[in-house]
Amino acid sequence: MKKNLTLIFLFVSYLIQAQTTITGTVVDDTSLPIPGANIIVIGTSVGTVTDFDGNFTLTYNQDPPFSLQASSVGFETAVKDITSANEVIHFILIEGTALDEVVISASRTPERIFESPVTIERLGLKEIKNTASADFYDGLENLKGVDVNTNSLTFKSVNTRGFATFANNRFMQLVDGMDNSTPALNFPIGNLVGMTETDVLSVELLPGASSALYGANAFNGILFMRSKNPFDHGGLSASIKRGMTSQEAAGTNPYTDVSIRAAHKFSNKFAAKVNFGYLEGTDWAATSEVDRNMQGGTRETDLNYNGINVYGDEVSQNLKQVAILLESAINPATGQPYLPAGASTLAPSVDVSRTGYNEKYLTNYDAKSVKADWGLYYRPLEDDLEISYVGKVGTGTTIYQGLNRYNIDNFFQEQHKIEIRNRNFFLRTYVVADKAGDSYDMVFTGININRAWKPDLNWFAEYTGTYIQSTLAGANDSQAHSAARAQAETGRYEPGSPEYIAAFNKSINDPDLTTGSKFADASKYYHADGNYNFSELIKFAEIQVGGSFRQYNLNSFGTIYTDYDGPIEYHEYGMYTQIQKDLELSESLELKLTGSVRYDKSQFFDGFLSPRLTAGLTLNRNHNFRASVQTGFRNPTTQDLFIGLDASRAILVGSSPDNLDRYSGNYGVSGSGQNAGQPSSITQTGGAAYNNSYSEDSVLTYRTTGDTNDLEVANPDLIQPEQVTSVEIGYRGKLESFTIDFSAYYNSYDNFISQEYVIAPLYGQVGDNSLSIDAIDRGDDVTYNAYTNSEAAVNSYGASIGVSTKIFGNFDLGGSYTFAKLDFDQEKYPDFATNFNTPEHKFKATFGNTNLFKNFGFNIAYRFSDDYYWESTFGDGLIPEYHVVDAQVNYTIPSIKSTFKLGATNLLGDEYYTAYGTGHIGSMYYISWTINNL
Incomplete structure (x- = not known):
């Protein structure tokens, strides 16, 4: 017994002796505390973060010696050796540049932006705090090369390098690895049910094709939003924002945005967090009475008047x-x-x-977003393996513009994810489900x-x-x-x-579009993906492999899709590998080579390979030259394949082979048609759009000229996956006090997916020069919107450059210019819309100081957009150029761990719009109080 007690005593004594506690502070080179700085024991995942005053305490179950590393976004990393227990350590971090920030998305592995093999933009905690926009998501507007199209106060669509619509299925948006696309609509819905600002750790954006690592939907860009892990970021934090929106059409209305985060590390093995966000305001009212059919037309001057709104x-x-x-x-x-x-x-x-x-x-212009998420995190080995469950729910009211204008009312979306990861691998599975709520077509x-x-x-x-x-x-x-x-x-x-x-x-409240306008939907998709990094097993290069699987379950009850007799199910999967090798050619010259390839397969189409090759040459640690050739592809979306919707202007029929005859309509025949021997009504399936149709443009021309030679048979091909080949070069570097980031690209598209208006006669065969023309003459025809691929070559090219520096000591000055151009022969293919929808010229600039004097900072952001032509199924029209100025001042009170911000967007008050048919964007004025948000 005495022997056992002695052994226990010695074991406990060892544990106590082996437990090392280190305290300290982290400040910048002006002695200001750096809250939220990461402190980690090098070689492990044991760490902590500094509090609002820059203080930290870290306990490690090992005796010294070991090394601690302190890091924070925007600062150079510092390391100190720990040689004895209970040391007090003081880190002084030197402010770095944006190129020193670490990103993960470019290569699925941590690396500095400076060394990234492709173009990448980043928004970190510092940038989020200092943004002049109303929230972090709106702050994306100030990133180089980024377009943000405003559909609604609560629904904004992010895009890069052209081809922007609100149904932006060329762009992927991931929140902690989960796709934020809604199952029913198959495209991201902005931040309506996304992240709360107090939980955002960083935002990374990859413009251009990223299919080689991220699959079919990462075709024209991808946005990564990462949240704070409760092991690293604990405590209670909140942000309260109150203000008003001002618009000529809607007047002055109150605006409220609240987010709350609670996180706690219960032990080295278990942590949890919960977030809640609430936003309420009045939407930008759309009041255009411009006649679509006649320049300057009104109800009094045009018998066939059709006002935009x-x-x-x-x-x-x-x-x-x-x-x-x-x-x-x-x-x-x-x-x-x-x-x-x-x-x-x-x-x-x-x-x-x-x-x-x-x-x-037809709407009250209410804008609302209510969202919550929670996470449980378990580390059974404390410093290597993490198992987590994350749940997200969100509901809201917004306006969406597609073929028509829609009031998305009490829309609901939920996500549930289980993930296992360590520093070498991750494996996750999640489900995304939505319900249309009380949404309707205005x-x-x-x-x-x-x-x-x-x-x-x-x-x-x-x-x-x-x-x-x-x-x-x-x-x-x-x-x-x-x-x-x-x-x-x-x-x-x-x-x-x-x-x-x-x-x-x-x-x-009636889902039958012949008598009502309600949307009914309860669609979902199931997704699984994983990745393994062999860097600890294979030393000559970093090798990664991974894959993904997705199962769709479409259930609109026949109101959107042709799922009249039950849900439509289909699946797609992919696998990829990447090898990355760093070569030190000399003391001043390093070469990083990356090669990756992905294979993807949809249930309906042949498999497709997406290779990517990149090279990055670093010279004297201050200059990095990069080049890449990559391919991307995107499968037709759920709408492209299975939609069956009479939208008044035209009938949308997806071109999946088994979808063509699932949609049918019964149409009355004109009196003259009946006199010519036709029945009083004819049932026609959606297949007529693809196998018995004229192009709409040629029919309109024929009705003006009466010349049957003007009629052109359409019969568009069934849709196929779209491919892109992208060539890009770039430079990042430091020239004295200036930081420069330049890129240029050329994209060549094959089988470009778009929609084409066609007109199908109710009787006769197109090209017969008799019966089908009689049907067109009598108005016995149906207009369809067909989903197909362009026969023409579609190319685009562009370039962007960003420059930042410090002036007058510690004032930040930055600016960027972006050029984008479409190469497409529209005159030769008048019925085909590419929806390029981006200005040829964009310029952005920021000026500010995070510490103008103690605890006080400010930031001013300016954006210029050249005019451009907007194309969409809702309508086409010119978007005038606009100039926008946002500004904010902020003051921090460390004693109450609070930052107060006073800001305004569109400070000049010149209303503008980014898409045809939407409300004009007015001004927003706000004051916010952020508490303990590290």
Whole structure:
């Protein structure tokens, strides 16, 4: 017994003796504390971070000697040797440049931006704190080469190197390794249900193709957002932001943004965190009444008026065709035709549209985002292996613009991830699921409020009949049209009336687009991916291998996709490897070579290889020259394959082979068509868009010229994966006090994916020069939006340069210029839209000082965008150039661990917009209080 007690005593004494506690501080070269600095025992993952005052305490279960490393983004790393227990250590970190910051995304391994083999942009804790934008996500607008298109106050789309739309499925967005794309729409939805600002550790952005490491969706760029690990960043932190938005159309409205983070390290083995974010404001109102059909047109000057942000006026008919139909249609009340034979000769062959409702009557412009996430982290070996579970949920209200304008109301998305990782590998699996909530299509809401009051046929019949009667009574054309519209509009539901409200509520709760406008959806996808780094096993080079698998489950209940009889399931997978070798050619010359290749396979398409080769040459540790050749590809999206949606302007039919006949519609045949021997109605499937159609542009030309030679058979090919080959060169370096980052690229696309408007006759075969032309003449046709690949070569090229320096001592000055150009023969292919949608010239600049005087800093950011032409399924139009100035001042009070910020975006007050049909972006003024956010 005594022997056992002695052994226990000796063992406990050893543990106590082996436990070394080190305390200290970390400050910059001006003696200011650096909160959130990382302190780590070199060779292990044991570490801690400094508190708000730059202090730290670290306990390590080993006796000295060992070494501690202190690091913080924007500073050079420092190392100190520990030779005795209970030492007090003082680190002084020298401020570095942006090129010294460490990134992970470029090569899936930590490396300095300076040594990255490809172009990369980064937003760290320092940049987030000093951004003049309202939040960190908006701060991406100030990064070199980045476009941020504002769809809504809560939904912004990030893009690089052109080809931008709000449905940006060429760009990937990852949050702690999880894809942030919504399952139903298959593209990122900004930060609507993303990260809270208090939990953001860093943001990295790779412009251009990244398929070699990240797969099909990393086609035109990828955004990485990393959160804080509770083992390294503990405590309670919060950010409270209050202010107002100001817009001419919407007025002045309050704005609130709150985020709270709580994290705790219970032991060296277990830690946890929870985050909550809440944002509420009023959206940028879209109020354009510009006529899509006529330059300068109004309802008074254009009978077929179709306002950009007016909905319901998309429904139009040709009066001549209506009159012909009424000559043969029997009025059940009288048993006689609605119009006597020959009356149609008095009807003009002009298109007339119904009167629509302005968007402001179809939405309340509420903008809201509520999100929460939590994580449990377990390190069974304390310093090497980590097992984690992360859950995320989010709901919100926003506006999305695709083919139409949509009120995304009470949208819900959830993510759940389990991950195992250490310094050499990770293996994760997660699920992403969404629900559409109370979302609805504002265009169809306007259309179906009109139909609830008076069906289209009745409205056009009254209009046509009154026009003919007025003409017979001696009225001129203008007077007859005026009388016809007045008669047809009799009893129209006025916004705010009980009848209007009842019809509105009925429409937004009805998922049948012939009578309603509600979206129903409960789609999801399951994803797994992993990576292993052999650097500790293989020494001659760093070798990595990895792979991924994704299973889609589409379930829109037939409201978006052709999943009328149950969910649509399909899958895709990929595998990759990378080898990286550093060669020291001389004391002043180093060469880093990287080669990677990925194989991806979709259930519907052949497999595809995506290789990437890069070389980086470092000269005198201050100059790095890089070059890369890489390929990328993207599989057609869920919408490209399985959509089946009548969007009024056209019917969208995905081009998966088994999708073509899943969509069908029953269409009425005109009276003259019936007289020519056709039935009163014909059922046509979506396959007609791909095997029996004319190009829309040629049909419009034919209707003007009457020359059948102008008709061109479309019959677009079924969609195939799109490929890109990208060549890039770049330079990063330090020239005296200047830091320079330059890159230039050339992209060549093959099988470029886009959409093409086609018109399919209800009878006849295109190219027969008889029956199909008769159908086009009589208006017996259907307009489709087909998903296909361009026959033409699509290329783009561009360059960007960023320069930063310090002036007047410690003032930060930076600027960047970006050039982007599309190479595509639009005149030769008028029906094909590339949606390049980016300005040719962009310039950005920042000026600030993080320590103008003790604890006080400021930052000013300026952005210029050249005008550019926007193309999308919603509409095409010129986006004027704009100049934007954002500014902020901040003051830190260390005694209460708080930073206060006063800021404004669009300080000049010149409203602008980044896409056709969206609301003009006004100004935002705010004050924020951030507490203990390390």
